[in-house]
Amino acid sequence: MNRYGRLLASGFVAVLAGLGLSSSQALAQNYPTRNITMIVPFAAGGPTDVIARIVTGHMAQTLGQTIIIENVVGAGGTTATTRAAKAANDGYTLITGHMGTHAASVPLYPKLAYHPEKDFEPVGLLAGTPILILARKDLPPKDLKEFIAYVKANETKVNAAHAGIGSVSNVSCELLNSVLGVKPIGVPFNGTGPAMNALVAGQVDYMCDQIVNAVPQINGGTIKAYAVATPERNPSLPNVPTTAEAGLPAFQAQAWNAIFAPKGTPPDVIAKLNAAIVKALEDETVRKRLIELGSVIPAPADRTPAALGTLVKSEIAKWTPVVKPVN
Numbered sequence: 386m387n388r389y390g391r392l393l394a395s396g397f398v399a400v401l402a403g404l405g406l407s408s409s410q411a412l413a414q415n416y417p418t419r420n421i422t423m424i425v426p427f428a429a430g431g432p433t434d435v436i437a438r439i440v441t442g443h444m445a446q447t448l449g450q451t452i453i454i455e456n457v458v459g460a461g462g463t464t465a466t467t468r469a470a471k472a473a474n475d476g477y478t479l480i481t482g483h484m485g486t487h488a489a490s491v492p493l494y495p496k497l498a499y500h501p502e503k504d505f506e507p508v509g510l511l512a513g514t515p516i517l518i519l520a521r522k523d524l525p526p527k528d529l530k531e532f533i534a535y536v537k538a539n540e541t542k543v544n545a546a547h548a549g550i551g552s553v554s555n556v557s558c559e560l561l562n563s564v565l566g567v568k569p570i571g572v573p574f575n576g577t578g579p580a581m582n583a584l585v586a587g588q589v590d591y592m593c594d595q596i597v598n599a600v601p602q603i604n605g606g607t608i609k610a611y612a613v614a615t616p617e618r619n620p621s622l623p624n625v626p627t628t629a630e631a632g633l634p635a636f637q638a639q640a641w642n643a644i645f646a647p648k649g650t651p652p653d654v655i656a657k658l659n660a661a662i663v664k665a666l667e668d669e670t671v672r673k674r675l676i677e678l679g680s681v682i683p684a685p686a687d688r689t690p691a692a693l694g695t696l697v698k699s700e701i702a703k704w705t706p707v708v709k710p711v712n
């Protein structure tokens with residue numbers, strides 16, 4: 386900066402001081418003045434991507450700026466999350482994380498380059514996503530009981546698609562496998578969008594996926610669903626039994642998706658973003674699309690940044706005794 390620039394800048398700071406504002410408060414007041422980047426840690430077309438696009442599409446209208454989705458894939462979502470943790474904390478780079486990137490990855494990866502609580506500000510929960518046990522449409526078992534017997538009998542031959550170590554599909558199928566006492570072959574993809582394509586094409590045998598990705602395929606008859614791992618059936622799939630109904634009550638799994646900002650993002654910016662999420666979740670069109678895809682809209686008390694912070698803490702505590710470190 387030249388002398389003139391320095392003078393201008395110091396004048397700016399002096400004006401702000403006169404108004405009782407710090408420069409970060411002033412930036413937050415006008416926020417956002419340009420496009421916002423939303424990092425999605427998995428491939429396009431998967432549940433995280435779909436939920437992020439539905440909600441940020443509405444948030445962009447509220448905020449008056451475009452929200453650009455950037456799919457950054459790899460390492461079960463942790464590559465993108467590391468990048469988001471190191472981004473400028475000015476509200477212009479955010480991430481849509483989930484139960485994997487912001488909870489299960491902590492005990493899974495002892496050398497994780499970020500910590501969900503220390504390196505991020507919680508912004509707001511977007512949607513809960515029940516987990517389904519899915520299979521290619523020509524896998525022989527016709528119900529969950531037959532599937533369990535089949536996987537046990539063919540443990541060394543069957544394979545399970547997932548979105549990388551630490552992804553929701555990986556962690557929830559590991560949980561299923563430990564309930565069943567089997568160790569099938571895992572086949573990693575960059576997201577369950579591409580994993581679903583492989584399931585539809587019959588290239589992999591089964592998958593534990595968040596509901597959002599699966600409803601259109603199940604209803605279209607391109608894959609089969611053995612059960613939903615929640616206490617109640619899902620209204621978008623009334624014919625799919627719960628795991629309890631189908632004979633496997635021990636397998637319960639529901640994931641969640643939420644927006645986070647790098648640590649130190651100004652509180653006023655977080656408040657604006659959270660208000661935009663809340664507004665999106667109250668919009669009839671947004672609600673309809675989320676519900677049609679089987680997701681669960683958070684109750685009002687669960688939509689605050691503080692509630693998301695509490696969720697992250699409890700989810701890390703929940704997964705720590707369940708998952709084993711990978712390195």
Ligand code: ASP
Binds near residue numbers: 434
């Ligand atoms: N939710 C991820 C996706 O959007 C995949 C996963 O976590 O299993 O592809």
